[in-house]
Amino acid sequence: MKVVISGGGGFLGRKLAQRILLDGALAGPASEAREVTELVLFDTMAPPEAETTDPRVSTVVGDITDPGLVGEVIGRDTDSIFHLAAVVSAGAEADFDLGYRVNLDGTRNLLEAARALPGTPRLVYASSLAAYGGAVPETVLDDTPITPETSYGAQKVIGEYLLSDYSRKGYLDGRGMRLPTIVVRPGKPNKAASGFASGIIREPLDGVDMVCPVTPDSRMAIMSPRTVIDCFIHMHELDANKLGASRALLLSGFSVSMGDTVEALHRVAADRRLGRIEFQVDPQIQAIVDGWPKTTYSARAEALGFPSDSNIEDVISAHIEDELS
Amino acid sequence: MKVVISGGGGFLGRKLAQRILLDGALAGPASEAREVTELVLFDTMAPPEAETTDPRVSTVVGDITDPGLVGEVIGRDTDSIFHLAAVVSAGAEADFDLGYRVNLDGTRNLLEAARALPGTPRLVYASSLAAYGGAVPETVLDDTPITPETSYGAQKVIGEYLLSDYSRKGYLDGRGMRLPTIVVRPGKPNKAASGFASGIIREPLDGVDMVCPVTPDSRMAIMSPRTVIDCFIHMHELDANKLGASRALLLSGFSVSMGDTVEALHRVAADRRLGRIEFQVDPQIQAIVDGWPKTTYSARAEALGFPSDSNIEDVISAHIEDELS
Secondary structure, three states: OEEEEEOOOOHHHHHHHHHHHHHOEEOHHHOOOEEOOEEEEEEOOOOOHHHHOOOOEEEEEOOOOOHHHHHHHHOOOEEEEEEOOOOOHHHHHHOHHHHHHHHHHHHHHHHHHHHOOOOOOEEEEEEEHHHOOOOOOOEEOOOOOOOOOOHHHHHHHHHHHHHHHHHHOOOOEEEEEEEOEEOOOOOOOOOOOOHHHHHHHHHHHOOOOEEEOOOOOOEEEEEOHHHHHHHHHHHHHOOHHHOOOOOEEEOOEEEEEHHHHHHHHHHHOOOOOOOOEEEOOOHHHHHHHHOOOOEEOOHHHHHOOOOOOOOHHHHHHHHHHHHOO | OEEEEEOOOOHHHHHHHHHHHHHOEEOHHHOOOEEOOEEEEEEOOOOOHHHHOOOOEEEEEOOOOOHHHHHHHHOOOEEEEEEOOOOOHHHHHHOHHHHHHHHHHHHHHHHHHHHOOOOOOEEEEEEEHHHOOOOOOOEEOOOOOOOOOOHHHHHHHHHHHHHHHHHHOOOOEEEEEEEOEEOOOOOOOOOOOOHHHHHHHHHHHOOOOEEEOOOOOOEEEEEOHHHHHHHHHHHHHOOHHHHOOOOEEEOOEEEEEHHHHHHHHHHHOOOOOOOOEEEOOOHHHHHHHHOOOOEEOOHHHHHOOOOOOOOHHHHHHHHHHHHOO
């Protein structure tokens, strides 16, 4: 079977690709495991060459806003699609037109290419907690109203409704997931307001000093890279009838404070020379983070067998194992 | 000030136009009443000539999916927009591409033309109870989840999220309303599953026999044409800060059974020779109607001073006064 990952050059797309190559098979529409013979990584940036030496992998560097190119990438023979490509929150806020072009029009290009396939491809869609905004409750639940207050959030939510409608019409078999903040993201610190939640673990482990811009008791709803990749695979393999008409699902992110994270880091990495961590509140970032949900819990996801994380020690250990060894 | 009504050739658009011409003024961004000097009725079909003799009125017959034309209609001088144009529920279900072209792309064309204006135009958007679907509660409330199960519903909901996002960015001042079923719609019976709710009043009053395809105890959430036009004006004049970040508002539709409607009709029109009414259940239509909310109540709309109807006698009397005299 042929699998396409949009955003296949990004952090999660690359991890997902490695996992699919390792598993070697996915269920897909046949509902029995089939060998993955072709994996296309479609992104504006290519993944590192070392990750594309597998003969099953091909990369397409190009723009999802080009319907002709998207049609070529999907072709007539794609069985499954993972749609992760997006202009992220800050980018979509800074450039309104770019955000709608990529996150809305790009998604529609992909949905249309999927609709044009002779079969009914599975399409797993990465949505976001940015679907929630304004007076968000401490714990976001399955029935928490969808009130995005960023363009990125609006675009992700619109994508969810498109996904459900295309699925209802039988044009594709869509499955969307609202991802919590992913911790630990590897790589360099970025400008995201949530960046410190990864940085507070990643930077000290790299021997780099870290300034945390929020108070130690600030809490966030997080999910580890390993667990979110498990969720992507689980969502792909699921019997879609269990999702019902609404094809978008909240994922459960566990709650952790930055103070507890630092303590756990010192326990887990007692044998390492860690960079220093200092708390120095940036009122702007503190205000943004205070507006976010402290935890997300989806009874629906739990009933459907989706995994979640439960303690920060394991998240830190997994990061050390996956990224630092 | 210049006002544009998309869908200005349709039933509600024409009523709204007559009301605006009668009032002669709207508040708009100036927040004090300003004379309406130009009223543009934009639709794929022209309103009857008799309704366009007012020197303030101009009509543009054309397609909202043409961004160039929409840009011309809005021009550089529009102060307020009422966006009613849409491919209706059955049409959007029958022609998926047409529905998205008109209801999504057309709406985006209008939002973009509004954004390009030098000022911040008010834009009142007609959304729909089609935003709710699946296991809808008997009474739809402000916090009932948004779960469209038709393409029309998905498109209307997507328009709401666009409206809120464009408003948040300050590109326009959007206000959306989810309309209940409007009763009594004048004119010929149409193919809409809800058509009987108007037909059961309109046809007998016209001396025409009527077959009602649902049981007498079947109830619907309705609003009269007079009240919905009041709501459009009220929504336009409202201080948008009172709406908050989510610019879409549920309207309260009162609940009436078809049996009670028939009894009320005989009371109100005792002096008229009425066509005969027969109940003959069409299982398909009965099933559709059974899935609709029986009533909608918006505490938010009530607090904001939006009117609603309260009894079917008044609705019938108003129809006789407005359409039959």
